Structures are given as structure tokens and as C-alpha cells.
Amino acid sequence: MSYMLNAGAQSESNIEVHKYYGGTVIVTAFLALVLQAFLHKYGRWSELVDLPLLVTVYFGVSRRNPVTGMFLGGAIGILQDALSHDNPIGLFGIAKTIVGYLASTIGARIDTQHPVSRLALIFLFFHLHQFIFAVTERVLLNHPEPFFTVRLLVNSVATAVFGVFLFALLDRLRRSS
């Protein structure tokens, strides 16, 4: 089922809002966090893909509600911080809150169903997430976190490619309208 979003800008009136079965968002976010932590044990290749970020972006652009988007991003980020061994709580939370908000906002304005647009969106959000993360680290923790490296570029491409397939998979969890 889809419905037209009443609130917000007039440009949002023609954008479709997707609904999911109950618990889908929570279970998906939980699985992303578990897999990210689980796969980390088996090598650094798991760092190539940021599953919590992909989940945040996907449900942000799909549900197209900035409030739920930022809350979902914030919750995923805080849990990600909690699972990391040395990150203070809130470091990923801030970055993913902003990403979730922006993803919802952008998803309400442009079409995010096409794989190419999804690829570009995930790529951009990855670097935006890294930028916010680096700023937070630099300002609050005095850590010289880099804004951009080749490794980050590789990771962003890998995440974007993987995200296109993951988004298609997650599209199957939508409730039919």
C-alpha cells in the first residue's frame, strides 16, 4: 500500500511512500548490525561494506519520512557505537542521524528506485557519513580522522555496488499496495 504524503513540500506529493511488514525495519537493522559485527571476525574484507549505513539509507529513501529516518539512523548508529570496542556512544549515531534525515528528505523529492541513482546515492551518502564522522572525531575527540583516502574510496564503491543488490533484495519486503 502506498499513499501520498500530506505534509512537507508540494513536490513530495507525487512521490510514492513504501510500507513494510511489521518488524521488518527493526529486524533488518538488527541483522545488519549483527552481520557487520559477525563478519568483522573473519577478516577486514567485511569493512568494505557498511551494512548499517545501507539499511539507514534504504529505509530513509523508502519511507521518505525525515523524522522516522533520523530516528532510525540515530538508533542504528548508537547501537553500532555500542558494539564497537572503543567508540564513545554517539559517534556513529550523529553521522547516521544526519544521513537518515537527508536520505528521507532526498527520497521524498527524487526517484530512488533506479539502480544507477541508488548507486550514486549510496556512494554520496557513504562519503557524507565519513565526512560527518571525521568532523565529529576531530572536533570532539581530537582524533585526526581522514576525510578521504583511497581505501575509503574503495569502500564506498564496494558499499555502493553491494547496496544496489541489497536494496533490490529489501524491496521484496515491501507490503503490496
Place this chain on the structure above:
Amino acid sequence: MLDNTLRQRPLALLAALVLAQVLLLAFQIKRDHDVRLIRYWTTAAIMPFERSGTWGFSKTGGIWSNYIGLRGTHAENARLQAEVDQLRLRNRDLEGQAGEAQRLSLLLNFHEAHPETPMLAAQVIGASADPASHTLFLNRGDRDHVRRNQAVITPDGIVGKIVEVFPATSQVLLINDKDSGAGALLADTRTHGVVKGSGDPDPRLDYVVNDEPVHPGEMILTSGEDRIFPKDLLIGTVSIANQGNPFQVIHVRPAARLDRLEDVLILLTPQELKKANESADAGGADANSPGIVQKETAPTAVSSKPPSASPATQSPAAAPTAPKN
């Protein structure tokens, strides 16, 4: 309604959410010296206001205390000044009382050192109106059994003699008055003479021949021959001794401070003063009676001179010490 508000203001909600997480981070992160970031920020945010407040309060307090609070200072200053004046007067009064107590103490000691001699303490209450006359008025008179020709002394030395007696007062002729005279002798040589007033502050010792060795600082004592002053009371010391014709001109510096007398003793009888503890302490001078000089201090060789050799032995005190009236 809240849901609508949140939907209409997502950017504000985003800011609040991010701020909450920043604060959450600040609670966890520790900066230098193990200080949590939230405390660091809070201190940095609060301190400028506290500093401003402190500055403002200090300035306000300074204005208050230096200007507004000084409204009553003039009146308070006047009150304090009056209090200072009163205290000064009180201080002078106390100083006067202390001086008086000291003088009376000396008189009392002197009196106690000579219990055998009846004496009467008196206060100087006035002086002569004639600048050429060296006389004083005492607060003792006929009612106190004061009589003419009684000696007036202080613990320092002799002062003069009573020349007039009134019911409640009496008049003293000082030893430096030109009409005054007292039988005297030089303590070292026992040479007799007469201390006469000259009208100057310092009296003269007359009738000492030029052959007698007299040196400045030598003590001059009463000889007792005038039958007014008991023997061996201190009159003063030689200040100047010059050869003269036919006798030496000897200036005497009175032992008693004749220009600053306040309390004196009147010897009610011409009885000779003796030391109270003479038998116990025959060799030393009595500290309580500085005006009394022991006989033993005088050389005996001089006193062996024939009385006719000195004019002082011819009852020199008799004529000049006669009362005016």
C-alpha cells in the same frame, strides 16, 4: 498534535537529536587532566558569565562602598573627631593624674623615710603677681598649723620658707628671691656660706673666700644655722664659680625645680631630718630622700677649720632669712 509538530519541524528535531548525541559524547569523552568534555564545555560556557558577574558585582560594590555608602561618612567623621577630642582631653587628664600620683608618691616616700619629723604635704595654688618677686601660694594655712619661717622642701631639695600665713593658704618665699637667704655649706669642703636670691632664677652662694677650692657640680647643703632649714638638706649644685672681691661669685643651680613646683612638703618644726633606717644602712644614701645628704659624705678635714676663718660661720643666715614683715 506532537506528531504533527514533529512532521512540520523535522530540521529542529534533527538539530535536537544531534545535539543530544553530542552531549552524550561529551559525557563520555575526557580531555586533558581526565576532565569530561561536558564539564569542560560547561565550565567554558559558564565562566565568562561568572567572570562578568563577579566583575559587575565588584564594580557595583566598589561604587556602593566608595560613593553611595559614604553618605554618612561626614557625620561619622565629625562624631569620631569629637570622640578623639574627648579622648585627648581624657588622656591629658590621666597624664596629669599620673604625674600628680608620681609626685605624691615621692612626697610620701620622703615622708615615710623621716617619720620623726612632722611634715605636711601642700599644693602650689598660685604665684606672685610681681615678676620680680619669687613667691608661691600653698593650699595650707593657719588651720593646718602652718606657721611663719617653716621650711618648704621637696624630695629634690629645699624650696623656701613660709613668710605669710592665712587661714587656708600660706605664702612661700623661694630661695631665689632677692630677699631670701639660707645657711649653706659646700658638701666637699664643709665651707659655710649663705645662699641668697639675686632676682635671677639661680641664687648665689656668698661669703666664700677666694682661697676655697670650689668646682662646678659640687653640692651645696643647708647648714642648719638659720634655724629654719634642717641641716644637710640639698640646696643645689655649683654651676659657676669665679674669683671675686672679696668673695667668690658662685652661682647655684637649685636642686628643686623652682619654676615647676606643684607639690611640696612643709616642715612643721625645724627639727633636723634623720634617716629612718640610719642605723641599718649607715654608709649609703637613701633613695627615698634624695634631698638629704649624709654627714659621712662630707670630708672631715675641712670642717676642722676654725669657725672664725670663714664669714659663713658668723651666723650669716640670721640676717637674710628674717621675714620681710
